[in-house]
Amino acid sequence: MLSFANDYSEGAHEKILQKLIDTNMESLPGYGSDRYCDLAKEKIREACRCEDADIHFLTGGTQTNQIVIDSMLAKYEGVIAATTGHVNVHEAGAIEYTGHKVLELPHTDGKLAAAEIGHYMESFYGDVNHEHMVFPGMVYITHPTEYGTLYTKRELSDISAVCTKYHVPLYLDGARLGYGLAGENTDVTLPDIAEYCDVFYIGGTKVGALCGEAVVFTKRNTPAHFMTLIKQHGALLAKGRLLGIQFDTLFTDDLYLENGRNAIRMAGLLRNAFEEKGYTFYLKTPTNQIFIVLENARMRELQDKVIFDFWEKYDENHTVVRFATSWATSEEDVKKLISLL
Amino acid sequence: MLSFANDYSEGAHEKILQKLIDTNMESLPGYGSDRYCDLAKEKIREACRCEDADIHFLTGGTQTNQIVIDSMLAKYEGVIAATTGHVNVHEAGAIEYTGHKVLELPHTDGKLAAAEIGHYMESFYGDVNHEHMVFPGMVYITHPTEYGTLYTKRELSDISAVCTKYHVPLYLDGARLGYGLAGENTDVTLPDIAEYCDVFYIGGTKVGALCGEAVVFTKRNTPAHFMTLIKQHGALLAKGRLLGIQFDTLFTDDLYLENGRNAIRMAGLLRNAFEEKGYTFYLKTPTNQIFIVLENARMRELQDKVIFDFWEKYDENHTVVRFATSWATSEEDVKKLISLL
């Protein structure tokens, strides 16, 4: 059956599989100290135009959020996130499990606003009793957000300025970063992200890898003994090559962005079709996730022919659903879907 | 200087000090196994009209919340609380420190509504992805709330019904319970609380003890090896007698309620005076905390003569302040304050 359920339904880009085959019988040292990890790091540093970048590979997004946030926070600190932030809702309490509170702030279409963060900080340090409260120790944003929206360069720069003012790092969750960098009309580049963020991760799992996320510390700010902390969280792969080889491939010949662009192109075709046929958008997004408000009867009809994602109840008779494209989406499948609309 | 800053500014009720003196040189076993602890438990069971009640003494409120919530939650569960709940704001992340998320719900004057909890539960179990979310494993309420307000018997019974429906315990934080039980026009008694709640604590620190809170498990539901868990949290007093003797005294000759009544009587006098003199109440409360909106200039003037609590900024020119009475407040001091208004 046709599937637009999400961006992790297929395996990996064929170039990644090919590279795994080509290197398979090489005897390599473990735990990320192999040369493919080194090569991948070098290529990412270059793509970020950030010579100092210190890069570590992890397996999945929740794991990455958990380790980065726990490692960078002091024990008395929590992390600021949008109420809709992935760490606040859909990670089963992985942050709290490490002892840290997620400090919720309101969002607009999944985004945090610099002013909102600034107001929180001001109010916190103005509170006479703030020593009985969790200190805000980091700002967490997603790009693209859970709603497929994107920050502008200006918005990132503003948030970064607030973080600098209050001496807290800015952390960007890039689970779908490839789809953000290739997003429609975005003015945000990878070097911009490396500049404005203190740490971020480049999502592999959802952009064509079997698994894997690349954490980038941009300001010579890697937590001490980060490798030991990764081990302590049970996240250190013995065969680190699995991650190194994948990111080496993704950052060779611009494959990572190419994966992103395919999803955006396919989403564009689909978005136009929804528009032409008069569907109601829940919100307009420039990335690979399209949110549509469907009448429930129509939704059930479509579900027989194509897999898509339930997002949330809209009202008694309508539902918000999500169609996601990806690096693997073919124009043929998009056309099939359009013909069903 | 005159002080209405809070309800823990003085030492302990004189009867408690006297009892400490009288029993001082008795050689007693440690860790809460002494006869004064036993006596206190028996008297509390009687006051609660709950023969099965299992009672444990702890030292402070945050400690109690941390241990009770951590002990009763499964690792995949969090605790529902009002955004204004003490555990959510002013306990420095003590709940998250133990690995559990506080699931915030909106409040009205510090209170949670049964309907709001029910809606959350329904929505949670309706979410197709709820296995990626923190399970709601307990409901936490305060009585009196942080705003000095009280639940009615009906409201408690409704919340209890929702908890029963979804198989989660209802936990009541009674840091100021004495002031709630003696509150104006309340229809909630200690036996009611024992009936509706699965666990609650009777606050000693703010109602006339030097320190100490009595946790009451009402439904034969004490977590296994609770004493070991208390020890693990660093909360097991070697000289448990200190807590047993205090609660034995507080529950002899109705002293606990008597302490509550004094505060309520004094708050009543004060509330009338504020009303007569045309002060603006931030909200009306039936307990020992009075919230007044003061013009900033007037506030600064008063601050020279009486200590009260900054609550929050109201607007550019006004501030919400709190005047608290207690078991120790004398009518003389109230009259002095009134003369300053």
Add this chain to the structure above:
Amino acid sequence: MLSFANDYSEGAHEKILQKLIDTNMESLPGYGSDRYCDLAKEKIREACRCEDADIHFLTGGTQTNQIVIDSMLAKYEGVIAATTGHVNVHEAGAIEYTGHKVLELPHTDGKLAAAEIGHYMESFYGDVNHEHMVFPGMVYITHPTEYGTLYTKRELSDISAVCTKYHVPLYLDGARLGYGLAGENTDVTLPDIAEYCDVFYIGGTKVGALCGEAVVFTKRNTPAHFMTLIKQHGALLAKGRLLGIQFDTLFTDDLYLENGRNAIRMAGLLRNAFEEKGYTFYLKTPTNQIFIVLENARMRELQDKVIFDFWEKYDENHTVVRFATSWATSEEDVKKLISLL
């Protein structure tokens, strides 16, 4: 350069890579709910002759130990392990990170003895103060052990009996289980392990997979909401297929055991050669790890030609080193190494 450094130096068995390629563009549901996971589970259940076995796939060994132990222990419990146990030494405190103590017991060649465990239990429950101590809540063993040794069926059965007597689960870390099952003169089969252990894991990473371990709960004893706990630990792979496909392949046509047998055959050749040439064994092992005491000068000489593992200092002039074979070791390489000895 020739490498006998460990058993995770190469990629994956070629059949695994082939299967990844064959299934790559299938659109599958995420988080382990795909049909390859189901197939793999079914095959493992069969191999274990345990119809009730509940199986979950995780990515690495430390992660698996952390999640299984944390999920099965009550908050007041710790896990008994040999002083040499992997969880006690080389996992960066991953168990303690989750709040649980590792209760060390003496070992013999890496193994725990039933009598030792029984003595500990008896002494614990005989201690008048044991409520101030960590309760023993699980027994952790490795098979093969960190020293490459194996339990006999009788030893497992005896340990299992002690665990049953004291109502604690027996957990077997099978990071190298394939090399144990194929070990020389072992009388322990996979169904035996399923019978004697309450939970164990079948190591994939070291026995021919890119990554992946299969946790097997054998007694209808999976912790409630185990998937949520996996997510909370940051260990739930979005593309669960990566693990399902690998274990499906490993448990098709006996590949898992075949991988084990290759390593054992190669280790046998090597062991004979060491023996013939008069090398000193640190201890004799029936599995894929060979421990040799080398004179330091001789060690440095060899290090120029072959990679092996430093184990520990023996005395001023000697060092214990380890040579490991694996599923990937070729007879050709073994012969080359022998010619160097």
Add this chain to the structure above:
Amino acid sequence: MLSFANDYSEGAHEKILQKLIDTNMESLPGYGSDRYCDLAKEKIREACRCEDADIHFLTGGTQTNQIVIDSMLAKYEGVIAATTGHVNVHEAGAIEYTGHKVLELPHTDGKLAAAEIGHYMESFYGDVNHEHMVFPGMVYITHPTEYGTLYTKRELSDISAVCTKYHVPLYLDGARLGYGLAGENTDVTLPDIAEYCDVFYIGGTKVGALCGEAVVFTKRNTPAHFMTLIKQHGALLAKGRLLGIQFDTLFTDDLYLENGRNAIRMAGLLRNAFEEKGYTFYLKTPTNQIFIVLENARMRELQDKVIFDFWEKYDENHTVVRFATSWATSEEDVKKLISLL
């Protein structure tokens, strides 16, 4: 019945009770910011001859160990302790609960040796894989030890030197410090302890207070936002005065040491009696705990007339028992006990 069970069987020294009465109705600020806390700190600084000492009051010993150790360790660090160390055995895993491993070293009569620590450090940093291990981040000793023994000044200085060499703080648990400072033939003074240790605590609970321990950071090394960390652990007393007043009293007119001296004098009388009457000492101690090996029949006989502590089984027919004196032990009671021997 006569009791020599332990040193926390009675309430508090009468001067403490008197001071609580005298100050009872003073209106004081909460959370340790009152003037009695300030006075007590000043007096402790003086007694330690350490102007920089930063002092915090906590309620009990396990709590203090948990907070100090957790606050001073990085997430990848554990604490070195003797196998017999209180934190390793009788605190229900309170250290591991905070995520940190207790790294056990062998002891001699309850004491750690500098050489043993040095050997551990050398071996740890020599281990090629130490990044997969828990980093030793602190050394924990008790003085007096759990066996009532004392370090000499030279031993402390040697341990301190090892700690300095490896950049880890030395932490001394002084639950019974008063009995150590007053110990027979000791050359260790409070200023010595302040000099050699980076942090230590002065035990109140067992030396005449109702509750309370004073943590002393001696090297301008208090963890950032320590008060918030105390709150987060649920250990911040609202009525901090309770601790301040007690320590103010204990450090007025040398009361703390006076309490210690009484116990030592009484223990001396008792020890002589045991010696004269030919009892077998389990080990000889210079402090308030006396360990005797009793024949079981004799033990049961004595138990009818005096309460003492079971320590451990010696052999089939003998048991090690402990007699403890304290600040509260009267010469009359000692004589009664002697007459029973």
